[in-house]
Amino acid sequence: MSDGHINWVRAMDPRATKLNILLLALPATCYYAYVEHNESMAFFSSLVAIMPLAFLMGRATEEIALRTSESLGGLLNATFGNAAEMIIAFLAIYAASQADLTTAVGTATESTMIHLVQASLIGSILGNLLLVMGLAFVWGGVHHSEQRFSETQVSSNGSLLLLAMIVLIIPAVFNSTVGGQEGADGVTNLSHIAAIVLLMMYGLFLFFQFRTHVELFATESHDHEDPEMSQRDAIILLVVATVLVSWMAEILVHSVEAASKEMGLPHLFIGVILLPLFGNAAEHFTAVSVAAKDKMDLSFAISMGSSTQIAVFVAPLMIVIAWMLGVPLTFEFGMLETVSAFLAVLIVNIIASDGKSNWLEGALLLGTYVVLGAAFLFHP
Numbered sequence: 001m002s003d004g005h006i007n008w009v010r011a012m013d014p015r016a017t018k019l020n021i022l023l024l025a026l027p028a029t030c031y032y033a034y035v036e037h038n039e040s041m042a043f044f045s046s047l048v049a050i051m052p053l054a055f056l057m058g059r060a061t062e063e064i065a066l067r068t069s070e071s072l073g074g075l076l077n078a079t080f081g082n083a084a085e086m087i088i089a090f091l092a093i094y095a096a097s098q099a100d101l102t103t104a105v106g107t108a109t110e111s112t113m114i115h116l117v118q119a120s121l122i123g124s125i126l127g128n129l130l131l132v133m134g135l136a137f138v139w140g141g142v143h144h145s146e147q148r149f150s151e152t153q154v155s156s157n158g159s160l161l162l163l164a165m166i167v168l169i170i171p172a173v174f175n176s177t178v179g180g181q182e183g184a185d186g187v188t189n190l191s192h193i194a195a196i197v198l199l200m201m202y203g204l205f206l207f208f209q210f211r212t213h214v215e216l217f218a219t220e221s222h223d224h225e226d227p228e229m230s231q232r233d234a235i236i237l238l239v240v241a242t243v244l245v246s247w248m249a250e251i252l253v254h255s256v257e258a259a260s261k262e263m264g265l266p267h268l269f270i271g272v273i274l275l276p277l278f279g280n281a282a283e284h285f286t287a288v289s290v291a292a293k294d295k296m297d298l299s300f301a302i303s304m305g306s307s308t309q310i311a312v313f314v315a316p317l318m319i320v321i322a323w324m325l326g327v328p329l330t331f332e333f334g335m336l337e338t339v340s341a342f343l344a345v346l347i348v349n350i351i352a353s354d355g356k357s358n359w360l361e362g363a364l365l366l367g368t369y370v371v372l373g374a375a376f377l378f379h380p
Contacts, residue, residue, distance in 0.1 A: 086314055089117045122272055
């Protein structure tokens, strides 16, 4: 296909792909948010609108990555793959920083936003490790009796995820053993140091993956693919989609409290299950569809690689941003969230350690996700 075959406007055409039909949720969100002032409907329509926008961001990034080196392309895909969650988390932190702490409402808003950020980060890790990998193993296992993937990917990503779990567990243990204001201050300082260490580790991981040990992470590459869009159109599409995601995310963040009360859904369930499910839907679909084609290295890179990026890049980055804005966001995520994330990392490391997968292992991951999802739904 010739370079520049599709322009950025055509890429957003509902006739181009069925997922683009969901872009109709954009005007619906504006209507509910600014005309009807129905915050519950604005919340759900903005959730739906983020799905195709996240897909368009991913497509634009892929187009740009096709023209760059493998290392830069990988970094671009890693950065924009979780862009929707990053934007939602940043806007929630900003909303918390603007809350008036002299009033009870302002204090409650800050607390809600902090818990929303923590829940969405944990939810992204759980969703990618259990739901996406589980579906990929099942769907791939239906088409192929046994599939193989890089054990190097498992060990390197698994080790980083275990480091992230240590960072989640230690603050909770520290606060329970020290307690009081001294314990709270200690957790804050500990979180800031841990965030800097995790960001450094992620930088070293990228250097290891894209510079010094590239051959260990070689997957079924897409080098043979020709760009479908011009560089200019791809950049415009990326900017437009990012701006629209930010707009929808702002509406979503400001309507989440009202939606939670009206629908009777706990903040934990919204943050852990709903936000990652819709924000990552396009990425989820890609990971599952390539598994059916027996491209398990690529599927694994999307599911586990995305979890690694959330745990050792996005989460610590949000801690640092909150620190700069004076928001008391720490790595003390709550007992249920911490234990759930640790168990998810543990079961994935055990199941994937042999570099092989089948549909039964996928079913085990999905079963774990359902049980944890039910726990968050019934959590007060």
